Amino acid sequence: MIISIASGKGGTGKTLVATSLALSLPDGKPVQLLDCDVEEPNAHILLKLPLSYKQTVFIPIPQIDETKCTYCGKCAEVCAYNAIAVIKGKVLTFPELCHGCGACSYLCPEGAISEVNKEIGVLESGQLKGIEFIHGKLNIGELAAPRVIREVKRHINQEKLVIIDSSPGTSCPVVEAVKNSDFCLLVTEPTPFGLNDLALAVDMVAKLGIPCGVIINRDGAGYSKVEEYCRKQGIPILLRIPLDIKIAQLYSRGVTLVEGMPQWREAFLDLFDRVKQVVNGKFQ
Numbered sequence: 001m002i003i004s005i006a007s008g009k010g011g012t013g014k015t016l017v018a019t020s021l022a023l024s025l026p027d028g029k030p031v032q033l034l035d036c037d038v039e040e041p042n043a044h045i046l047l048k049l050p051l052s053y054k055q056t057v058f059i060p061i062p063q064i065d066e067t068k069c070t071y072c073g074k075c076a077e078v079c080a081y082n083a084i085a086v087i088k089g090k091v092l093t094f095p096e097l098c099h100g101c102g103a104c105s106y107l108c109p110e111g112a113i114s115e116v117n118k119e120i121g122v123l124e125s126g127q128l129k130g131i132e133f134i135h136g137k138l139n140i141g142e143l144a145a146p147r148v149i150r151e152v153k154r155h156i157n158q159e160k161l162v163i164i165d166s167s168p169g170t171s172c173p174v175v176e177a178v179k180n181s182d183f184c185l186l187v188t189e190p191t192p193f194g195l196n197d198l199a200l201a202v203d204m205v206a207k208l209g210i211p212c213g214v215i216i217n218r219d220g221a222g223y224s225k226v227e228e229y230c231r232k233q234g235i236p237i238l239l240r241i242p243l244d245i246k247i248a249q250l251y252s253r254g255v256t257l258v259e260g261m262p263q264w265r266e267a268f269l270d271l272f273d274r275v276k277q278v279v280n281g282k283f284q
C-alpha cells in the first residue's frame with residue numbers, strides 16, 4: 001500500500017506526520033519512507049538518520065551537431081519548456097530549462113541531436129528501526145524536480161508499506177510524488193489560507209482519482225470552516241493535532257512527535273487503520 005502525504009500549503013506539518021506515522025507502525029512491519037520533497041528534503045534530519053548510499057541523478061539534454069542541422073525549427077516547436085530556440089542559423093539550448101523529455105532528439109528530421117547526461121541531483125538512502133528511507137535532492141537552480149522524484153519512486157517496494165512525503169503546493173512535483181498512491185493524507189491548518197490551499201489539494205487528488213482524508217494540525221485556533229468544508233465534501237478528518245507549545249518546541253528541536261510524546265503513537269496507529277479500511281474498501 002502506498003500512502004502519500006501532501007498539503008496545499010507549506011509549513012503545515014507534513015513531515016511531522018510522515019515521520020511519526022513511519023515510526024508508529026508495529027515492530028516488524030516493513031516500511032519504506034520516501035521523502036519526495038526534493039527541493040527541501042528534511043525528514044532525515046528529524047529522524048537523525050545516517051545516509052549511507054548516494055546515487056547521482058542525471059537527465060539527458062540535447063547536443064546539436066550543426067553540421068547536420070538545417071535550422072528547420074522543429075526541435076524548438078516541440079519543446080514544451082522553451083529549452084531550445086532556433087534563430088538566424090543558430091540553435092540555442094538552455095540546459096537549465098530542459099526536462100530531458102527527449103522529444104527534440106526523437107523528432108529532429110536530420111538526426112542532428114544527440115543526448116548528453118547532465119547531473120541534476122542525488123538520491124540518498126539509509127535504514128533506521130526497520131524503516132527503509134530514500135530521499136531525492138535537486139541541485140540548486142535546477143527545475144526538473146519530477147525527474148528526481150521519479151528516480152526515488154523507482155525504488156518503491158510494493159511488499160512494504162510505502163509512505164511518501166511530497167513537497168507543498170499542487171504543482172508538477174507534487175502530482176509526480178502523489179500519483180499512483182492508494183491514499184493521500186492532506187495536512188492542513190485551521191486558517192483561511194489553510195482552507196484555500198486544502199481545497200486546491202483536494203481538487204488535485206480528485207483529478208488523480210486518489211481517495212483522501214484530512215489531518216488538521218494546530219487544531220483549536222478557533223476557525224471552523226475547514227471542518228465545514230470537509231463535511232460538505234464528504235472528506236473524513238482522520239487526525240487532529242492540537243495547537244500545543246510542547247509539540248512546536250519538539251519540532252523546533254528536531255524531535256519527531258512520537259519520540260517526544262510517545263502517547264501519540266496510538267493515534268498514528270489508529271490513523272493507519274482507518275486509511276487501511278478505506279483502501280481495502282476501495283479494492284473489495
Ligand code: SF4
Nearest residue numbers: 069071072073075108
Ligand atoms: S530539428 Fe534538428 S535539424 Fe531542425 S533545427 Fe532542430 S536540430 Fe536542426
Ligand code: SF4
Nearest residue numbers: 079098099101102104
Ligand atoms: S529534451 Fe525535451 S525539454 Fe529538453 S530541450 Fe529537448 S524537447 Fe526541450
